[in-house]
Amino acid sequence: MSEMVAFRQGTSMPSRETILRYVVETVNQITELEPALHLLPWSGVNSAIYEQRFAQCYDEGLCAAQTSAPNVPQGILPSTDWAQGIGLLCFAAGYMSAGERPLTHNQLCDFVKQAAVGLSPIEGEAASGFSTVRSIALPVFRRLQRDGHASRILLLQTLLHLVAWKSASQYARQQAQRLLWMGGILG
Known part of the structure; x- marks a missing residue:
């Protein structure tokens, strides 16, 4: 998921809208596969609700960068694992964008791994930095x-x-x- 920003050519510092558009596109692509797979933990996604939640995570990342306190948004902690992971990536993108740091997949994943340390509800892929x-x-x-x-x-x-x-x-x-x-x- 983190690669959605980094693999788009010509976007060294994508805007908030660009990042959120890529997130929604990715969630929609995965949702398209669900009826054939029946493996995913949801039967459909209301993309408007998740788009709003992921936008809030991005904005909280921007605010956290201004205060130099990368506190993970509490709204994503009770979410499903996949929503937690995407929310944390959006938070990382906001935090790193505020500092005008490049959004590469390794930097985003490493940031998520560091931010997840000590947060008990965050486990699995997000806690490992999406290894x-x-x-x-x-x-x-x-x-x-x-x-x-x-x-x-x-x-x-x-x-x-x-x-x-x-x-x-x-x-x-x-x-x-x-x-x-x-x-x-x-x-």
Whole structure:
């Protein structure tokens, strides 16, 4: 998710509106996949509600930078894991934008990891600085994007890699790896 800003060419310091547009586009793309997968923890997303919540996280990041106190927005702590992660990335983007620091995926993820230290409701990917995203999903996504594949193919093939290496189910891992050996979505 953090890569949504960094991989857009020509946007060294994107505006608040640009960042939020990318966030909403990403959530909408993931939501499009849900009916086929039935794996995600929601049956649909009211993007207006989440757009407002993520905008608040970005704005709180701007305010936190002015006070030099990167306190995580309390509104995202009771959220689902995916909303927490996106909210924290928006908070990091606001905080870093206020200091005119470049928004690269590594800097955003490292900031989230540091901000999550000591916050008990934040765990998993966000607490690790999105290590799975950075080590598995992002390299696959970038390679496919560089090769010019459509966004649906990018998402499905990347998801297949995540299932192949990080699924809690051994059967799902084995089947996803088998599909990848046959070319995955592209085969």
